[in-house]
Amino acid sequence: MSDRKEITLTVNGNQVKGKEGDTVLQLCRANNIYVPTLCFMEGLSNVGACRLCVVEIDGERRINPSCTYPARDGLVVRTHTPNLEKYRRLILELMFTERNHFCFFCAASGDCELQAQAYRYQMDHARYPYTFPALPTDTLNDFMVIDHNRCILCGRCVRVCGEVVGNHTLDFSRRGWRTLIAADLNQPLGESSCISCGACLQACPTGAIFSKVSAYRGRTSEGKVIHSICSLCGIGCEIDVLVKDNNIVRIDGANLAGLKGQLCLMGRFQQVYNENQRIITPLIRNKKGDLEPASWEDAMKLITGKIKDYKAYYGASSIAGFASSLCPSETLEAFVKFMRNTIGTSFIDTFDGSGYRAVIQGISTFSKNGKGLEIESPLESIMDADCVMVVGSNPLETHPVAGSYILRAKTQKKVNVIVVDSRPNTFGFRSDIYLRPDNGSEAALLGALEGLVAKKTKSTEKSMRFISLGRAVEKTGLDKDAIQKAAAMLSRAKNPVIVYGDGVLSANNPKLIARLLDLAKLANHDGLKVISLKPRGNSRGAWELGLANQDGMAKIKPKMAYVLFSDDTFETGDWVDQVGQAEFLVAQASYRSQLTDCADVVLPSPIWAERKGKYVSLDGKVGHSQKVLEPSSGIKDDVEIITKLAKGI
């Protein structure tokens, strides 16, 4: 874009420079000339809906919206004449009288762009008759309310839903002044295809779409905004957290229309508020079998004593440690040191460790040159792909932002999407080809696809052993045509990306992952484009620290287990049974859960907002999350607890 021709315009009597292809508004903004806007949003297409950005341009008969007017060399533009200001105030008065914009009971008051413009133009009354329309309010979504009474039809929600989220749930219904924002075919939002990512809510300039978890809890001006990263799923979205009186009011995407900025329902809403019962003091199981509050001293003494006992009687390998990869790298590093060096056991794992071992084995089967996770591609490569194959994953459920990347590529660049999953997968309905092989037959399907792709692209390696189409049909129960169509689609593509997720990671099948890699290599002309959607915010960080590379982990039966659970919610995997069978169980956790209910000692642990630290995203990028809340006095930092325990042994 840098080779665009430079142009010079006259704005308000001054010479300003810009690039050909800029709009007049873009050029004004780049030169710090303020032009009021409502429907404009950085990163979205320009539609000229609100008409607030009107400017006078020499040679034009009328005033024109600057957001849709292409800048040309030599244009003479005026942005603030009495005539323009008169029209801007008139537009505001029309907006206020068209619907029911009454600020005193609005959740957005104080953070509302319409209100701010009305203040700016000293709009203390409206000269037009109010229409007082009786418009509906849609409250059926779990997290969001659409109040059509406060809508100015700027269309930012519609554009962000289509252009950024790629979901195209929202659109306009009806015509003229009867126009309403509608979800799908005029369904309530809660019953529509909406994925509750809240991008529309953040884009809304007024209180027309507002959050049930944040409404009336505080305005931006009353709190402090802390920039951090979301540590939930490994995408590493950048977030702005609004904190007031040590409470999280709201979480916004730091860069809504850019990459990793739209957030999802987990990052935006579920982290703000949950009803789990917090653990705020150490708990020890008493003789009656109930957990009882205890002092830090007693709890630590009991744990160190038990560790020494088990080590002395059964050896260090009778103790196993499990950690949540929601914890930052610093905590996990301390945990690894504590288990390996202080206690001396090699039995440590993360809750998602079996997935890692399958991936690593798969990679070593695929290429014997000792490579690891670094062969995977960055998440953004989805945006440059010409075909995306999703295997064993519904990204819209586990990693919604990654799902959006795929949907954006599909709707904006007409990229073909193939979904392969033996489980029912609603993402399949968004794809061009949805293959549902019988359970456990994914590897056979991939083997057949390899053969078909290799035949078309004529690139093959001796080590690869394909599966015949007939055999694949027999094993997978799929239609021959469907498999051939998918193969043709993959062969036509020059730069396909394969994305796989929880279905593959939990299958415990390294061969399946090796097949995936083979197929990716055969199909892609430039090399290998594979992305695995790792389940937790710091899964990759934990795996790179060696927390999950102990072979035979599934077979061990520890006598004592130490679980660094923190604010995780993981309730599946081999480790659950292993921990359940342990004689003595220590849980370091933030909330009461099934795990803490069977623990012998529970230590409180900070939640994501109360700690800071390093996170490695699923594609290997390092980010740092910030501490946004002060924990209550009974809660100590995880590293501090582990270090103290280590000193006691």
Add this chain to the structure above:
Amino acid sequence: MGKVKLATSWLDACAGCEMSLLDVDEFVIDLAQAVEFTRSPITDIKEFPEVDVGLITGAIGMNEQEEEAKELRAKCKILIVLGDCACFGGICAMRNAFPKEAVLRRAYIECESVKDGKIPSSPEIPVLLEKALPVNAVVKVDCFVPGCPPRAKDIKYALSELLQGRIPVLPSDMMRFD
């Protein structure tokens, strides 16, 4: 110079604006020296005399309020309105989403605290208008001070400007709609 004569009228409103007017602290002394309160909730005078400044709080929701606004407009030189209800319709306009009959039914018959209620229909009581309206929908208004309620400093600013012979418009940084 004689005192400026002021008459106030409290229409469809909650008294929040009047409270805010009393909340101007020691400015009330300056005000009392410069202004003669004629009809107001403080003086309990019932009739509007001819005045310099008329002040209205509240929207216009009934025919009696409509007449009162028109009468005050006719008897004052400058009309100032206080609060969101008077400027925009405000809280009172929330009923505008429903037909008048539904509003009356809800208030007099369906309301949880009512037993065997009926909608009053005596010719002696005012009649509810179809919609609650801002004051400038009925009479010409010279000066608006929005806010729910307007803050004391906004009222002080507006009245000081008026006393000095200027028609005030609240500056952007003082404007509040809530």
